[in-house]
Amino acid sequence: MNNAGTLFLILLGIVGIIILCVIVPPLQTIIGVGSGMGALALLIITLKKIHRSMQLKEYFWQIFPDCDKDYLNNGFIRRSLKFQNERKEKLLQYDPEKGQELLALESHINPSLFAIAVMIMIATTFIRF
Numbered sequence: 067m068n069n070a071g072t073l074f075l076i077l078l079g080i081v082g083i084i085i086l087c088v089i090v091p092p093l094q095t096i097i098g099v100g101s102g103m104g105a106l107a108l109l110i111i112t113l114k115k116i117h118r119s120m121q122l123k124e125y126f127w128q129i130f131p132d133c134d135k136d137y138l139n140n141g142f143i144r145r146s147l148k149f150q151n152e153r154k155e156k157l158l159q160y161d162p163e164k165g166q167e168l169l170a171l172e173s174h175i176n177p178s179l180f181a182i183a184v185m186i187m188i189a190t191t192f193i194r195f
Contacts, residue, residue, distance in 0.1 A: 111178070112178040129161070
């Protein structure tokens, strides 16, 4: 499915949840608590991924020569495609297994942080004290 169709289905799902919450008020609390618990679980998983990526960066920092260390510090910053390809090549050149692991971790961390933020917003919206 294309991106527009996926976004449309997500929007319909959100509207449906909001309508359900208006019709069935206890559902608000259930959604809020579930979203809060999901955010907490995802936060723990993401923190483990961040910790592992920091360990891998430390490993590469020790084996990279000084001229290539700039490739380690800019993993989360959006740079040109050329820089990203060079970074990937450098990581895979020095240690293919750990380089692939670091790249995979970095590609999962940013979307996880976004999902945590959305879950927290949903939890704070639906939980009523």
